[in-house]
Amino acid sequence: MQTSQYQARDRAHHLHPFTDFKALGEEGSRVVTHAEGVYIHDSEGHRILDGMAGLWCVNLGYGRRELVEAATSQLEQLPYYNTFFKTTHPPALGLAEKLCSLAPAHMNHVFFTGSGSEANDTVLRMVRRYWALKGRPGKRWIIGRENGYHGSTVAGMSLGGMAPMHEQGGPCVPEIAHVAQPYWFGEGRDLSPEAFGRHCAEALEDKILELGEENVAAFIAEPVQGAGGAIMPPDSYWPAVKAVLAKYDILLVADEVICGFGRLGEWFGSQHFGLEPDLMPIAKGLSSGYLPIGGVLVGDRVADTLIDEGGEFFHGFTYSGHPACAAVALRNLELLEAEGVVERVRDDVGPYLARRWATLAEHPIVGEARSLGLMGALELVADKVAGTRFDKSLAAGNLCRDLCFEAGLVMRSVGDTMIISPPLVITRDEIDELVRLARQALDETARRLAEHVVTDAQREEIRA
Ligand code: PXG
Numbered sequence: 001m002q003t004s005q006y007q008a009r010d011r012a013h014h015l016h017p018f019t020d021f022k023a024l025g026e027e028g029s030r031v032v033t034h035a036e037g038v039y040i041h042d043s044e045g046h047r048i049l050d051g052m053a054g055l056w057c058v059n060l061g062y063g064r065r066e067l068v069e070a071a072t073s074q075l076e077q078l079p080y081y082n083t084f085f086k087t088t089h090p091p092a093l094g095l096a097e098k099l100c101s102l103a104p105a106h107m108n109h110v111f112f113t114g115s116g117s118e119a120n121d122t123v124l125r126m127v128r129r130y131w132a133l134k135g136r137p138g139k140r141w142i143i144g145r146e147n148g149y150h151g152s153t154v155a156g157m158s159l160g161g162m163a164p165m166h167e168q169g170g171p172c173v174p175e176i177a178h179v180a181q182p183y184w185f186g187e188g189r190d191l192s193p194e195a196f197g198r199h200c201a202e203a204l205e206d207k208i209l210e211l212g213e214e215n216v217a218a219f220i221a222e223p224v225q226g227a228g229g230a231i232m233p234p235d236s237y238w239p240a241v242k243a244v245l246a247k248y249d250i251l252l253v254a255d256e257v258i259c260g261f262g263r264l265g266e267w268f269g270s271q272h273f274g275l276e277p278d279l280m281p282i283a284k285g286l287s288s289g290y291l292p293i294g295g296v297l298v299g300d301r302v303a304d305t306l307i308d309e310g311g312e313f314f315h316g317f318t319y320s321g322h323p324a325c326a327a328v329a330l331r332n333l334e335l336l337e338a339e340g341v342v343e344r345v346r347d348d349v350g351p352y353l354a355r356r357w358a359t360l361a362e363h364p365i366v367g368e369a370r371s372l373g374l375m376g377a378l379e380l381v382a383d384k385v386a387g388t389r390f391d392k393s394l395a396a397g398n399l400c401r402d403l404c405f406e407a408g409l410v411m412r413s414v415g416d417t418m419i420i421s422p423p424l425v426i427t428r429d430e431i432d433e434l435v436r437l438a439r440q441a442l443d444e445t446a447r448r449l450a451e452h453v454v455t456d457a458q459r460e461e462i463r464a
Pocket of ligand 1: 115116118120156226227284
């Protein structure tokens, strides 16, 4: 099948997620046909290093026979049965048991969903239910963060702080507020990173006092913001936030959809930051993306209340604990564990990426290069010394992303922030290749932008 035929059929019938339909129709979609290890292949015969692990999810890499076999044998044994009405099956109970053995000690229950968005819908209902059962039904407000991402269902987008989503999908779910994100490079450079981290925690406290502590149920945040731009908070941030939440008896929801399953070098991002969340939504890397599955890990405080005092919880999905998805997820966790993938991220490839990635900070259009585990970001700037951004109309990030593709690398752009999140099985040699391709694309981005840049001094600096 020719690429143009695929594109014509795609254009005729397929509405893509987060896509300008008309623009994509005009350009034609990229057709990905197969993949192995850390590489995807397109219908034009290009092999491309997948610096995004699909969409932050293919943690074990592509082409793992063991996951295919887990799915096949489960589909033969029992392709579907529900977990409603007092029913269970071995894959769902086995996965629940395994997850709780890996989760922090105080988390001993899980509620399954089909995706990360459904996990956050579940969070919203569970949190409000918990406080109602505790005799504090006024505690209904949930505080999220500007530029946080928690999914695309109505609850997910309401908890998230993506303004363009709110504008299109509103009205949002009531009684959800948002506070400043700990994005030092983007919003805090007039303070030191540590002072800015504390400042963001103070903004949370101010919001709690404004709403009334008796009305605030929970704070939801990603340990490291993913979709917002791989934003690693200053060291001062999480300890200060934890103290605020403890002071006002507010639940912590750590959205582990991206940070979970080894991305930051621990099973959960919360463990890296020493968080003790009450709830942890999970998805993506749970099954390495091979089949769709998500869930919410529930800490004892909430679980005991729901179990002992709750009666029926009127919530669930047809595919909660789907047998084939659960079987693949379980096998995925077993492989991550048996192959020591998480420890390898923490002790070997994570620190290696950090060293190699940091060399990109020297590039003339890079204002900051940061990474944690196997997640990294580059901030593109027009003026390295002043740290000023390119004019928005230049769409520098999108240009760089397109040039990465041409060079043979998937690197995402979020505005003018370039981000990577490769499969956790990436080798040191493949990291070298990733960094080399990223540098090549940055050089070409700089060369093209130089033609548009305003001052001679900037032009000289970029050319240098
Ligand atoms: N929470 C977080 C932290 C996520 O990153 C979700 C929830 C929702 O999961 P589902 O499975 O419903 O998609 C996500 C998803 C991007 C991008 O552009 C990120 C996500 C999804 C789509 C695009 O980086 N994250």
